[in-house]
Amino acid sequence: MLRFEVLGPLRVLRDGLEVDLGPAQQRSVLAxxxxxxxxxxTIAEFADLLWGADPPSRAVNVVxxxxxxVRRLxxxxxxxxxxxxxxxxxGEYRLTVAADELDLTRFRRLVTRGRELAAQGRLADGLALAVDALGxxxxxxxxxxEALRRDHPSFTAVDRECAAVAREAAEAALYTGTVHPVLPTVLAIADLFPLDEALQAQTLLLLEAGGRRAEAVARYxxxxxxxxxxxxxxxxxxxxQAYDEVARRGGPVDPAAGPPARARVAEEPAAPLRLAGSLRPAQLPPDLPVFAGRDEQIRHMARMLRSHRTRTAMPxxxxxxxxxxxxxxxxxxxxHLLADSCPDGQLYVDLQGFHPSDRALDPxxxxxxxxxxxxxxDRAVPAALDARLRLARSHLAGRRVMIVLDNARDVDQVRxxxxxxxDCLVLVTSRRRLDGLATAYGAHLVTLDxxxxxxxxxxxxxxxxAVAPADDxxxxxxxxRCGRLPLALALVSGRALEHPGRGLADLARELRAAxxxxDGFASHTIQTDLRAVFSWSYRLLGEPAARLFRLLSLRPDREIGLPAVASLAGLPVRRCRELVGELVHTGLLTRAGPGRYRSHDLIHAYAGELCQEHDAEPVxxxxxxxxHRHHCRHLGDTVEASATRGR
Structure with missing residues (x-):
């Protein structure tokens, strides 16, 4: 029978006897x-663990x-x-272990059950299971x-998970007055996270409640x-506040006196074990009162994120x-659908990556x-970016908070x-496909068509x-005529609601005339005017890419291959590949297949308007x-090839 231990130095026991796990790299792979x-x-994750940013050429074979x-061991x-x-x-491996074979899975099972008991009001029973887990x-x-890298994200994520449980257990212990069973482990974990101020606050109160006031003051x-x-x-x-409480009490606490006053909060214990009140931000914009379309996509994304909750990486x-x-x-x-899985709050920000001001928000x-x-x-917020990020991560550690980063310009702004x-969950939107988030952080990428x-x-x-009679x-x-683009459909429906006397046939006639x-998609507000919305992407283009975007409106078809793009622009294929990539990154062009691209009808119309305005008739x-010459050559080559095959 095998038992695995990873909540500390790596150990494997076979029938109660410790197994020699071999050299450091082999041990790290198993860990x-x-x-x-x-x-x-993944192989890439193993390589990052073993060699960091400088893997050898034989890295895959060595992994x-x-x-x-490990398999033979x-x-x-x-x-x-x-x-x-x-x-x-x-390109990946996983190790199958039964729930009772690995200390980490046993830890999680105990914590989950403890939180369930705390949510039912059985706080003492929940705390007892948390103590067992921390044991x-x-x-x-x-x-x-022998550990090669202690800072690998998978290891530090487990450490943060343990720190969150230690903080919850400390709060519950203060509430119930059962301090001594949790104190040694909480102290050890607090030493591992000296900048986790929430954990340090609970540690001070635990020390004071356990009669170790001088130690609490020294720790502070x-x-x-x-x-x-x-x-x-x-x-x-x-x-x-925790330090002030320690200083005010001025000595050991009589256990009969009960927990410190600060820990006496609501009569109903909250789940998880955390009881101390804290600000829970609720920054989500309101959900649309009427939402139609993309139902299956949204259900799929929700399932994907909920299933990710079982992993140690951030969803x-x-x-x-x-x-x-x-x-x-x-x-x-x-x-909004996932908000119940993030009970500690929701943070939302429009990063203005594509915005009329052309100034994306600074992280x-x-x-x-x-x-x-x-x-x-305010006075506690550091000036440097890295320091702010570390402080924010410390405050978010162990909290189930949702963060929505809307309208991101690029990966660098998001990271x-x-x-x-x-424990946190992050949603990001961008006109660009943020492949770097998948590479560096394992993000799920979803493209909306x-x-x-x-x-x-x-x-x-x-x-x-309700306002327009049916007219299929x-x-x-x-x-x-809206190209099935949601914003265009929303503009037209808004116009119908503004003028309920007009029927669908009238709206169709107006779009046909434009x-x-x-012209049929103008709006009173810049946020919903199609020209303005498209312009936010266009203004990010360099001049060569902007010129190509305008010239692409001259083609009769919405889909085009790269050689034809090069002929249209009068540029080498290699240079056009770079410019087309710029258009794809800003959402003005989409890939239709290997070496082929297409644009949406309304974006095509916008490019045509710009071409008329900026490019002279001779151009x-x-x-x-x-x-035309490109198509003639291509047709001639096709005919010749067909004739050759027919001989």
């Missing part, structure tokens, strides 16, 4: 598999060799090429002198000095898509706002705002069905001639 508790680990050695009698505990496939903790995850002074040296800040309000979803494809509405809808300022919402006084806690025709019809009917033919025409332009005529 990462165990820290992920049955979840897959495979170490995994093979755990199951020496396993026949070659058999599937055992270590399962591989698609499994022997030190930093996969720690020990050490933490205060370290905050000043490393973050340039003073202790936050919670830590100062992170990035939604990208065309301008006007409804990314924000989708993210807000999803956030430094955003972190300042977040810290304010989390209750950090400075990500929490370090796997235009609505399917039936969902677009439902979208319109849900909004205007006009409805279908409106849907197609064919080829965006447009020359571009059309180049494209």
């Amino acid at each position: 990462l598999l165990l820290a992920r508790a049955g979840e897959p680990v 495979h060799r170490h995994v093979g050695a 755990l199951e020496p009698a396993l026949p070659p090429r058999s599937t055992g505990r270590v399962v591989g496939g698609a 499994l903790w022997r030190g930093p995850c996969a720690g020990g002198p 002074e050490r933490v205060r000095a370290r905050l000043a040296d490393e973050l340039g800040t003073d202790p936050d309000a919670e830590l100062r 992170l979803l990035a939604i990208d898509g065309l301008p006007g494809s409804g990314k924000t509405a989708c993210a807000v809808r999803l956030a 430094l300022d955003v972190l300042g706002c977040f810290l304010d919402l989390l209750g950090v006084p 400075h705002l990500l929490p370090g806690s796997a 235009v609505l399917p025709a039936d969902e677009a019809r439902r979208f319109l009917l849900a909004r205007i069905g 033919e006009a409805l279908d025409e409106i849907v197609e 064919q080829g332009t965006l 447009r005529r020359a571009a059309r001639r180049r494209l």
Whole structure:
């Protein structure tokens, strides 16, 4: 029988006897598999653990060799090429362990049950299970002198998870007056997270309640000095309040007197075990009163994020898509659906990555706002970006907070705002596909296209069905002239609601009259005017890409291959590939397949308007001639190839 221990120095016991786990790299591979508790680990993650940013050329082979050695170590009698505990496939491996074989899974099971009991009002029983869980903790995850990297995200995530439980258990112990069973482990974990001010505050109160007031005062002074040296800040309000409580009591507490006054809060204990009141931000914009379309996509994203909750990595979803494809509405809808899984609050910010001001929000300022919402006084907010990020992560550690980062410009803007806690959930929207978030943080990426025709019809009917008589033919025409783009559909439905006397046929007639332009989609507000919305992407382009975007409106078809793009622009294919990539990154062009691209009808119309305005007729005529010659050459090559095959 095998038992695995990763809540401290790595150990494997077979029938009660410790197994020699081999050299350091092999031990590290096993430790990462165990820290992920049955979840897959990619080859890239193994390489990052073993060599950091400088893996050798043979890294993949070395990882495979170490995994093979781990497999033989755990199951020496396993026949070659058999599937055992270590399962591989698609560039990743996972280790299958039963729930009672691994201390980490036993820890989580005890904590979950303890929180359930606390939520039922059985706080003492819940605390007893939390104490049992903390009894499994022997030190930093996969720690020990032979550990190659203690700072790997999978290990630190487990450590933060233990710190959150220690903080909850400390609060519950103060409330119930049962201090001594939790104090040793809480002290040890608090030493591991000296800048976690919420944990340090609970530790001070535990020490004072256990008759160790001098030790509490000395700890406060050490933490205060370290905050000043490393973050340039003073202790936050919670830590100062805890210290004031210790100073006011001035001596040991009589257990019969009950818990400190600060811990006497609501009669109903909250779940999880945390009882001390704290500000719970609720920053989500209101959900749309009528939401239609993308139902299956939203359900899929919700399932994906809920299933991710079982992992040690932070659930992170990035939604990208065309301008006007409804990314924000989708993210807000999803956030409201998942809000109950984030009971400690929701933070929301429009990062203005694509905005009429052309000035995206600075992460430094955003972190300042977040810290304010989390209750950090202005004078305690550090000036440096990294210090603010560390402070925000400390306040979010162990809290189940949702963060919605709307309208991001790029990965660099987002990465400075990500929490370090796997308990948090992050939703990001951007016109750009943020592949870097998937690479660095394991983000789920979802791209929104235009609505399917039936969902677009439902979208319109849900909004205007009460004021416009049914007219299937006009409805279908409106849907197609809007290109099934949610923002365009919303504009048309808003117009119908403003003038309830007009029927669907009238709206279709207006759009028909404006064919080829965006005149039919003008709005009183810049946030919903299609020209303005598209312009926020256009203004981010360099001049060569902007010129190509305008010239692409001269092609008769919405889809085009890269060689044709090069002919139209009069540029080499390699240079056009770079410019097309810029258009794709800003959402003005989408990939239709290998080497092929397409634009939405309304974006195509916007490009045509700009081309008429900025490119003289001789320029447009020359571009059309180049494209015509390209098509003639391509047709000639096709005919010749066909004739050759027929001989």
